Amino acid sequence: MRRPLRTHGYRAAAAVALACALTAASQQGAQADPQTLTEVQAKLESLYHQAEVATDKYNAVDGKVTAQKKRVGALNAQIRTTEAKLTRLTALAGATARAQYRSGGVPAEMQFALASDPGQALNNAGLALQAQQNTQNLLTDLTTTRTALHTRTEKAATELKHLVSNRRAMAKERKTIEQHIAEAKTLESSLAAKERQRLADLEKKEEDKAQAKWESTGILKKVGTDATTAGQKAIAFAAKQIGKPYVWGAEGPNSYDCSGLTSQAWLAAGVTIPRTSEMQWAQLKHVPIEDMRPGDLIIYFADASHVAIYVGDGNIISAPRPGRYVYESKAASMQILGVVRPDA
Incomplete structure (x- = not known):
């Protein structure tokens, strides 16, 4: 946490x-x-x-x-x-x-x-x-x-x-x-190159540990595996943005912040959703984690300050933070607050 x-x-x-x-x-x-x-x-x-x-x-x-x-x-x-x-x-x-x-x-x-x-x-x-x-x-x-x-x-x-x-x-x-x-x-x-690598390894180790703990609950056997047509379009859009840099306040086409990516992904699918992760959490339909399906948005942290799009198999696509790029990662690598569905 x-x-x-x-x-x-x-x-x-x-x-x-x-x-x-x-x-x-x-x-x-x-x-x-x-x-x-x-x-x-x-x-x-x-x-x-x-x-x-x-x-x-x-x-x-x-x-x-x-x-x-x-x-x-x-x-x-x-x-x-x-x-x-x-x-x-x-x-x-x-x-x-x-x-x-x-x-x-x-x-x-x-x-x-x-x-x-x-x-x-x-x-x-x-x-x-x-x-x-x-x-x-x-x-x-x-x-x-x-x-x-x-x-x-x-x-x-x-x-x-x-x-x-x-x-x-x-x-x-x-x-x-x-x-x-x-x-x-x-x-x-301030970190030397070797120390930065050790720090990255430490981060990955903790993310893998959190993901393993999440998957040990059997959650992946419960969640949906099929996205709606709109969900497929949103995922396809997000996947095409992989490798583009995180920039705060950005919503494409060359860079994104976390909610800029998710809002534009769903806009590409023909669905307009709120701009920020906080508003997405407040205004979109909440679904139990075990009922989520690809295309749904996972909201992170108690203050709903981060969001990613669930793409299936326990993975997400997100714009993580400054200095990083849009990438695919493990869904439980951060503290999950809940799940919302744009095309409810």
């Missing part, structure tokens, strides 16, 4: 201490002892995990920014429509007023008394009253339109303020991600 660190200061201090220990060991011509490598591994896992959490938050904010841009665009379109209506009503009101002016504004009673045809006079009077009512209705519509326009403008301004605020939050998340990734890379670079 990955162990989260409490403060940036603690992370930095621990990283420096471990790096110094490894440097000292290297200067003495000796390899770092297994305990030190275990500590380095735990530190690296923690730093990359925190970076992944920050990435997920960044992606969620980015999604909100995109949605707000669409809402603001819709509001601006409504404002343009309202302004066009306002212009049209103003023109109509002006035309009505000019028509009344041309009629001389003679009262209906006087027109009736002077008319040679009383019936026509009554018709004219009715038309005059109707014209006056229409003018009043137009003026009322104008007032309502102005009010609506003002309200929509205020709403658009509020949405823009939220948009700016989210952009600031996005920038903050970006800085946090870069900071965590830099820490992890610094720590990794």
Whole structure:
């Protein structure tokens, strides 16, 4: 289980201490002892995990920014429509007023008394009253339109303020991600080549151990082996991305983060799913692990900060973390939170 660190200061201090220990060991011509490598591994896992959490938050904010841009665009379109209506009503009101002016504004009673045809006079009077009512209705519509326009403008301004605020939050998340990734890379670079290989071997050993324990429960005899047509398409897409680098916030076509890969894989299958692993866990249908089938998504860690697509035979395809590439690996190599089904 990955162990989260409490403060940036603690992370930095621990990283420096471990790096110094490894440097000292290297200067003495000796390899770092297994305990030190275990500590380095735990530190690296923690730093990359925190970076992944920050990435997920960044992606969620980015999604909100995109949605707000669409809402603001819709509001601006409504404002343009309202302004066009306002212009049209103003023109109509002006035309009505000019028509009344041309009629001389003679009262209906006087027109009736002077008319040679009383019936026509009554018709004219009715038309005059109707014209006056229409003018009043137009003026009322104008007032309502102005009010609506003002309200929509205020709403658009509020949405823009939220948009700016989210952009600031996005920038903050970006800085946090870069900071965590830099820490992890610094720590990794402090290892000598032989020690990095030993660390990789240690990671693989632990992954194999976790997978063996998972398979010993007989889980692979219970899970489904056949993907749906959409699931097959999603898996095929993910398989074609193997070898492409992990880049936080990326969703193809040349690089991916974990949820960028899964969301694009299912989009290629014709199914739109949420962008982040956290939202995929929150919004997609949950299925018991023993009922999962190829194409389903496995969500990892208690905070749902990682996701992979299950491809069958106990394996997954995922974009693991910075410095790595999209690859196929064992499904139980990380702490499984649960399984979700995009095409439920």
